[in-house]
Amino acid sequence: MPNFGITNNTEIMKRLSLAAAVLFLALSAMAQQALGPGTGLISPEINPDNSVTFRYHNPKAKVVQVTGDFLPTRPIEVDFGGRKVIYDAPGVEDLKEGPGGVWEYTSAPLEGELYSYSFLVDGKKVMDPSNVHQNRDVATWTNIFTLSAKPGDKGWYYEVHNVPHGTVAHVWYDSPTLNSQRRMTVYTPAGYESNKEHYPVLYLLHGSGGDEDAWSDLGRTAQIMDNLIAEGKAKPMIVVMPNGVWFNQAAPGAAVNNFQPTMANSRSQSTIEIEDSFPDVMSFVEKHYRVAKGYHNTAVAGLSMGGRQSCMLSLHYPDTFGYVGLFSGVGTIEGNEQGFAKVFAYEPKLYFMACGKADGVMANTKRLKEWFDFQGFPATLYESEGGHIWRNWRVYLTVFAQKLFKDTPKKQKAVRMSSNRSSDMED
Amino acid sequence: MPNFGITNNTEIMKRLSLAAAVLFLALSAMAQQALGPGTGLISPEINPDNSVTFRYHNPKAKVVQVTGDFLPTRPIEVDFGGRKVIYDAPGVEDLKEGPGGVWEYTSAPLEGELYSYSFLVDGKKVMDPSNVHQNRDVATWTNIFTLSAKPGDKGWYYEVHNVPHGTVAHVWYDSPTLNSQRRMTVYTPAGYESNKEHYPVLYLLHGSGGDEDAWSDLGRTAQIMDNLIAEGKAKPMIVVMPNGVWFNQAAPGAAVNNFQPTMANSRSQSTIEIEDSFPDVMSFVEKHYRVAKGYHNTAVAGLSMGGRQSCMLSLHYPDTFGYVGLFSGVGTIEGNEQGFAKVFAYEPKLYFMACGKADGVMANTKRLKEWFDFQGFPATLYESEGGHIWRNWRVYLTVFAQKLFKDTPKKQKAVRMSSNRSSDMED
Numbered sequence: 001m002p003n004f005g006i007t008n009n010t011e012i013m014k015r016l017s018l019a020a021a022v023l024f025l026a027l028s029a030m031a032q033q034a035l036g037p038g039t040g041l042i043s044p045e046i047n048p049d050n051s052v053t054f055r056y057h058n059p060k061a062k063v064v065q066v067t068g069d070f071l072p073t074r075p076i077e078v079d080f081g082g083r084k085v086i087y088d089a090p091g092v093e094d095l096k097e098g099p100g101g102v103w104e105y106t107s108a109p110l111e112g113e114l115y116s117y118s119f120l121v122d123g124k125k126v127m128d129p130s131n132v133h134q135n136r137d138v139a140t141w142t143n144i145f146t147l148s149a150k151p152g153d154k155g156w157y158y159e160v161h162n163v164p165h166g167t168v169a170h171v172w173y174d175s176p177t178l179n180s181q182r183r184m185t186v187y188t189p190a191g192y193e194s195n196k197e198h199y200p201v202l203y204l205l206h207g208s209g210g211d212e213d214a215w216s217d218l219g220r221t222a223q224i225m226d227n228l229i230a231e232g233k234a235k236p237m238i239v240v241m242p243n244g245v246w247f248n249q250a251a252p253g254a255a256v257n258n259f260q261p262t263m264a265n266s267r268s269q270s271t272i273e274i275e276d277s278f279p280d281v282m283s284f285v286e287k288h289y290r291v292a293k294g295y296h297n298t299a300v301a302g303l304s305m306g307g308r309q310s311c312m313l314s315l316h317y318p319d320t321f322g323y324v325g326l327f328s329g330v331g332t333i334e335g336n337e338q339g340f341a342k343v344f345a346y347e348p349k350l351y352f353m354a355c356g357k358a359d360g361v362m363a364n365t366k367r368l369k370e371w372f373d374f375q376g377f378p379a380t381l382y383e384s385e386g387g388h389i390w391r392n393w394r395v396y397l398t399v400f401a402q403k404l405f406k407d408t409p410k411k412q413k414a415v416r417m418s419s420n421r422s423s424d425m426e427d
Numbered sequence: 428m429p430n431f432g433i434t435n436n437t438e439i440m441k442r443l444s445l446a447a448a449v450l451f452l453a454l455s456a457m458a459q460q461a462l463g464p465g466t467g468l469i470s471p472e473i474n475p476d477n478s479v480t481f482r483y484h485n486p487k488a489k490v491v492q493v494t495g496d497f498l499p500t501r502p503i504e505v506d507f508g509g510r511k512v513i514y515d516a517p518g519v520e521d522l523k524e525g526p527g528g529v530w531e532y533t534s535a536p537l538e539g540e541l542y543s544y545s546f547l548v549d550g551k552k553v554m555d556p557s558n559v560h561q562n563r564d565v566a567t568w569t570n571i572f573t574l575s576a577k578p579g580d581k582g583w584y585y586e587v588h589n590v591p592h593g594t595v596a597h598v599w600y601d602s603p604t605l606n607s608q609r610r611m612t613v614y615t616p617a618g619y620e621s622n623k624e625h626y627p628v629l630y631l632l633h634g635s636g637g638d639e640d641a642w643s644d645l646g647r648t649a650q651i652m653d654n655l656i657a658e659g660k661a662k663p664m665i666v667v668m669p670n671g672v673w674f675n676q677a678a679p680g681a682a683v684n685n686f687q688p689t690m691a692n693s694r695s696q697s698t699i700e701i702e703d704s705f706p707d708v709m710s711f712v713e714k715h716y717r718v719a720k721g722y723h724n725t726a727v728a729g730l731s732m733g734g735r736q737s738c739m740l741s742l743h744y745p746d747t748f749g750y751v752g753l754f755s756g757v758g759t760i761e762g763n764e765q766g767f768a769k770v771f772a773y774e775p776k777l778y779f780m781a782c783g784k785a786d787g788v789m790a791n792t793k794r795l796k797e798w799f800d801f802q803g804f805p806a807t808l809y810e811s812e813g814g815h816i817w818r819n820w821r822v823y824l825t826v827f828a829q830k831l832f833k834d835t836p837k838k839q840k841a842v843r844m845s846s847n848r849s850s851d852m853e854d
Contacts, residue, residue, distance in 0.1 A: 126551065126553055134561075160682060167597065172593075181589075183592070193715040250587075252559055259560070288620040
């Protein structure tokens with residue numbers, strides 16, 4: 001279990017008067033290479049019962065609160081200019097002021113998970129200065145922490161353990177179709193550099209607003225794969241995480257003239273473009289990595305927009321992906337009836353759909369599953385609690401990855417079909 | 428020049444009432460995959476005259492300030508329990524409140540540079556919620572922005588341009604000497620994946636409190652190398668950035684049980700350990716990358732503690748590094764007189780020291796340079812303005828990288844010396 005305690009600066013902090021320490025920290029924030037965890041507080045602190053204590057120093061604040069996905073949500077009605085929408089708003093709890101202006105709150109005991117949180121100081125968001133760990137989701141930064149409540153729970157898979165670690169590389173490739181260099185993130189499993197083996201590939205696509213760093217940062221792909229592979233629960237595989245927004249070369253700050261996160265409209269050209277340009281991704285990967293090629297060694301999966309893209313890629317290239325994962329995002333039935341028939345004519349090893357019961361995408365997901373059932377197309381539906389959130393997508397990846405590349409490849413059917421373009425996407 | 432403008436959410440923001448928008452943003456921060464740049468403000472905005480406008484929304488705040496390295500510093504005396512130290516404190520300027528609780532400040536025109544800043548709201552640090560770009564220096568996060576004031580200035584080298592991009596990989600290797608897996612960051616230049624060439628290697632070491640991500644994140648190594656190589660100003664090379672703190676496997680959060688940044692004491696075992704364990708780094712790199720081996724193809728450089736480590740590595744392995752860079756950190760003369768004689772007996776192509784005039788390390792750097800001059804050892808001293816800061820280290824890398832691997836290799840002397848261990852380091 002992680003210990004977020006400060007172990008190194010106790011001595012130096014003791015020797016400073018509080019005023020000097022505060023000034024020193026203010027100075028060190030900018031002018032010089034900063035000293036280590038600087039607040040003198042431990043936050044968050046995971047307690048023996050898996051409750052978590054949050055601490056924040058601010059003698060002037062009137063109200064200090066913590067908000068995060070470790071708290072139960074509460075439904076809130078939002079009026080979008082007449083259109084009322086119910087949201088599951090994150091919970092908010094008050095910290096209590098103690099001696100020296102140190103505010104504190106202790107949660108209920110928590111399950112193993114990766115959690116996000118922020119402080120609200122007199123109503124405005126403030127990062128926890130005692131915790132250097134942060135994630136960016138589209139345009140929003142939050143602090144994060146992981147917690148293993150019991151051996152083998154999902155929180156454990158998101159943490160770094162003493163197991164062999166794979167490589168995470170940020171790689172640029174040429175896309176002649178999109179006429180630009182583009183960036184992808186590539187996970188190669190431990191041992192890849194040391195042997196001569198060829199590995200199956202999972203192409204893993206982010207959602208609208210995400211980028212090629214989303215699955216590795218928010219999705220904990222490297223930790224999940226390292227841990228699953230070390231336990232023998234997943235086959236060693238290459239995981240390729242391209243940027244699925246056709247008009248973005250790369251993540252904000254990594255691309256020319258892309259400084260702000262952008263939301264790709266799911267009805268925009270993006271889906272068409274990923275279908276047309278995906279061969280650029282695959283040919284780069286197959287040329288530059290030791291790839292075990294072919295239908296039974298190739299998987300595609302994605303979340304939200306990436307789930308819909310994975311669906312469309314399976315329709316567009318029905319002989320390419322022996323494993324397909326649609327996480328909180330699916331294609332439409334209408335216009336794709338013949339396409340899906342071709343997809344299942346190849347007998348995919350796994351056509352996996354996953355969605356949260358509170359997710360707006362669930363209705364279309366269930367509808368597609370029922371249609372598949374009616375057609376006799378063998379697809380799997382994995383239902384979870386909760387909505388359209390990373391907490392679910394990490395679980396779906398953990399479940400999906402364990403199902404990949406384990407069957408003995410059957411001789412692939414000799415059928416060659418022309419690729420079939422499907423036209424429409426759900427919202 | 429970067430434009431930090433918001434281009435995608437204008438329409439949606441217009442359709443929301445302010446109250447609904449604020450609530451929506453609060454919700455999107457946590458519960459769902461968040462919408463793009465969410466504040467509705469442009470901050471920072473780079474103006475045509477290279478002044479920069481900062482904006483922050485908070486109707487309840489009494490004082491909103493901005494602090495950052497774009498402002499002139501001011502000297503401040505800090506009392507460390509009786510020991511008084513003068514620091515260059517970062518400048519602080521007030522934002523002015525305008526309609527709707529939007530605070531604003533516009534700087535003087537700025538030079539091309541990568542700048543860091545934070546807001547101070549009633550005295551407490553707050554990140555700029557309109558700017559997703561942040562850097563972590565040891566335990567301190569700040570917002571960042573880059574600015575190209577004129578073509579070819581240093582700010583230009585820190586930005587992403589339409590040039591071929593190298594790969595940045597986070598790789599684990601075994602260190603038998605330290606009995607652990609350890610993580611390194613490796614830059615391979617554009618084209619590495621596509622050809623069969625062998626490349627010279629620069630080993631680039633971080634400072635105390637840094638880690639294997641420091642040079643790529645704060646040092647902009649990939650951008651600097653991409654741009655220099657594209658202009659033909661630097662030779663294509665591999666840049667290896669290991670973790671130089673022997674008791675840390677990896678950066679905070681990337682290693683087992685390492686959740687907080689740690690400061691390595693420069694008088695600790697760390698220097699000894701890096702000397703003993705450095706062959707583990709080099710043998711991994713030479714085994715797994717296409718390395719042009721040998722004295723004339725191998726450079727080592729580092730900042731602060733990493734500069735001292737580079738000095739000690741050159742002393743310990745005098746026949747290994749044909750190029751040595753000591754950035755704001757050097758070894759001592761005393762005890763190393765014979766060692767330096769051996770170092771220079773190999774006729775290094777470049778023994779480069781760089782330091783800021785306001786840096787506390789300058790005195791020892793100059794003393795070493797004078798001793799080298801007296802001994803007739805050809806070393807270079809690059810003096811810059813300013814102190815012990817990343818702004819200087821990025822410049823030193825930019826200058827140093829252009830001097831590497833350009834000489835035609837002379838036949839290496841047939842002398843083989845036993846490695847010489849040197850004992851002492853400066854503070």
